Amino acid sequence: MKKTLFTALAVAALAFASPARAQQSVSYQVSFENAVHHEATVIATFKGVQTPVLEVRMARSSPGRYALHEFAKNVYSVQITDGKGKTLTPNRPNLHQWNVSGHDGTVTVKYTLFADHPDGTYAGVSPTHAHLNAPATFMYAHGLEKAPIQVSFTPPAGKNWTAATQLKKETAPLTFSAPDFQYFMDSPVELADLKWREWTVQEKGRTQKIRIGMHHSGTDQELDEYTQRAKRITQEAQAVFGELPAFDFGEYTFIACYLPGTPGDGMEHRNSTVITSSRSLQTGMNPNLSTLSHEFFHAWNVERIRPKSLEPFNFADANMSGELWLAEGFTSYYGTLLLERAGVTSSADYLQNAGYPILAVMVSPGKEYFSPVEMSQQAPFVDASRSVDATNRTNTYISYYTYGNAIAIGLDFTLRTKFKNLTLDDYMRLLWQRHGKPEQPYTLPDLEKALADLTKDPAFAQDFFKRHIYGKEMIPYEALARQMGLALQQSPNAVIGWEGLKFQNDQATIAQGTFANSPLYKAGLDRDDVLLTLDGQKLTDQKTLDSLLAKHKPGDQVQVEVMQQGTKKTVSLTLAQDPAVKLVPLEQVDKKVPKDAKARREAWLSKKA
Ligand SMILES: [Zn+2]
Ligand SMILES: [Zn+2]
Structure with missing residues (x-):
């Protein structure tokens, strides 16, 4: 994905070394004769093939989404010919590969793609649009990557579609190019009757364009309002790093599809992002902008400040990275913080949600099992991965998005309170300078070194990484929050656990595996067990349960009648204190708020652009 400079050098070298190889080219023609039934026809032509056997493949993975997807499952009616139109019969060495021999240097593969999941990872074709993530759509040839x-x-006939994409526009209608395979696979396309907005950004002697190509059924006024807010968000992101990245063709594109029924998603790319949702601008303006904010931050963090473990991206296998707590977690932290700094959400709204990652890490037993690095490495098991058999991730796992977000807020508070005039923004800017321009993929030791150099305190950096990145120790949030003029406000309520319950037929079913530290677990209850009564009262809904619990204190014992695998029994359950904590201004719990703490809080939340 990150090959611009490298590609330029490689292409130059090829031109001198081997004129024959310079004639290698790949082209695709895509049409939609049966769009109503979600089919696309793709004709891929590989020229300048020099090996006797051309290995044509469908990808198994897609950048930014870590599970294996086996995109070959939606490909059929494969017909292969050579340059003279002679039919060739491929060998199938595995699920996702067609080995083509007997060709004349040109191989054309025509196939049908079924596409009915228009989001950041997959593809969707219908009479209203064609939304194509490249790895889900295009066969590629091993050996022609350059x-x-x-x-x-x-x-389809009669459609007035334009295309939103980071691919380079060519002169022929709806025709685009990419310098190589890695860039092409990083470039999704949405073709539809799009509404367009754009603005330019001038800085450091260059002018770049940011565009929104939107497929939606809302009004132009809503899109104008969305554009104004999006612009302020991008300015706040730019302020963190001190500049925009130099986009490859001077342009960044938000590829937005907000039609009803569209799967919600966001997927970052070098010079664009896919942002999809079934929420319209009328009902979901800010949630949709929250995704936009997160994805735009990725233009620096992960697209250019890139972990070495993801370079080059392997389309033929799962990609494991121990750095997603930074790549995704820190991006999640900034995604919502920048919304607040841009004035899209209020400080009060922001604070209400900002404490959630801290709460999640505090409550989750998973932190005893794996460090943030090890949580990151499990992405292929959890990110868009569906398994038939249950897992015990309730107890052994914390999402690297959540964990990383909690580390970001903890490190930001640590820098702001322990060091004079240092913030997480400074850390991100240093990473940008060291690893983003020029692009030098980083390792975990590089991240620790940057923290050591930023703080001029290598012992601190080593200790922080040892405890909180390689280790499993909680950051002392409570104390840090107070120094930031904030408090972690606890709930005094008694609870039976923190698992999801499903209420139906006057009873409550435990909807997930129970947490090892929760009263339900300790009472011997687990997923799918049915809670019939508490204190002899039927559990008809959440409100009834809450009102029963309101009569109790944490530590009280209650009798719960349950149905467990067909057997009715009564268990004794010791109520716990609700672990929910909220991040609130210190004024709400304490009259005296030190001036410096209040100043830190205001500096943290204030507009930077
Ligand atoms: Zn669309
Ligand atoms: Zn992300």
């Missing part, structure tokens, strides 16, 4: 690529689209 060849330039051209793609052209033919919309």
Whole structure:
């Protein structure tokens, strides 16, 4: 994905070394004759093939989404010919590969793609749009990774589609190019009757364009309002790093699809992002902008400040990275913080949600099992991964998004309170300078070194990484919050646990595996066990349960009648204190708020652009 400079050098070298190889090229023609039934026709032509056997493949993974997807499952009616139109019969060495021999240097593969999941990872074709994530759509050829690529689209008859994409626009209608395979696979396309907005950003002697290509059924006024807010968010992101990245073709594109029924998603790319949701701008303006904010931050963090473990991205296997607590977690932290700094959400709204990652890490037994690095490495098991058999992740896992978000807030508070005039923004800017321009993929030791250099305190950096990144120790949030003019406000309520319950037929079913530290677990209850009564009262709904619990204190014992695998029994359950904590201004719990703490809080939340 991150190959711009490298590609330029490689192409130059090829031009001198081997004129024959310079003629390698890949082109795709895509049409939508049966869009109503979610089919696309793709014709891929590979030229300048020099090996006797051309290995044509469908990807198994997609950048930014870590599970294996086996995109070959939606490909059929494969027809292969050579440059003269002679039919070739491929060998199938595995699920996702077609080995083609007997060709004349040109191989054309025509196939049908079924596509009915228009989000950041998959593809969706219908009469209203074609939303194509490249790895889910395009066969590629092993050995032609450096060849330039051209793609052209033919919309269904009568459709006035334009295309939102980071691919380079060519002169022919709906025709685009990419310098190589890695860039092409990083470039999704949405073809639809799009509404467009754009603005330019001038800085450091260059002018760049930011565009929104939106497929939605809302009004132009709503899109104008969305655009104004999006602009302020991008300015706040720019302020963190001190500049925009130099986008490859001087342009960044938000590829938005907000039609009803669209799966909610966001997926970062070098010079664009896919942002999809079934929420309209009328009902979901700010939640949709929250995704936009997160994804735009990725233009620096993960797209250019890139972990070495993801370079180059392997489309033929799962990609494991121990750095997603930073790549995703820190991005999650800034995604919502920048919304607040941009004035899209209020400080009060922001604070209400900002404490959630801290709460999640505090409550989750998972932190006893794996460090944030090890949590990150499990992404292929959890990110868009569906398994038939249950897992014990309730007890052994914390999402690297959540864990990393909690580390970001903890490190930001630590820098702001322990060091004069240092913030997490400074750390991100240093990472940008060291690893983003030019792009030098980083390792975990690089991250620790940057923290040591920023703080001029290597012992602190080593200790922080040892405890909280490689280790499993909680950051002291309570004390840090007070120094930031904030408090972690606890709930005094008694609870039976913190698992999800499903109320139906006057009873409550435990909807997930129970947490090892929760009263339900300790009472011997687990997923799918049915709670019939508490204190002899039927559990008809959450309100009834809450009112029963309101009569108790944490530590009280209650009798719960349950149905467990067909057997009715009564268990004695010791109520716990609700672990929920909220991040609130210190004024709400304490009259005396030190001036410096209040100043830190205000500096943290204030507009930077
Ligand atoms: Zn769309
Ligand atoms: Zn992300």
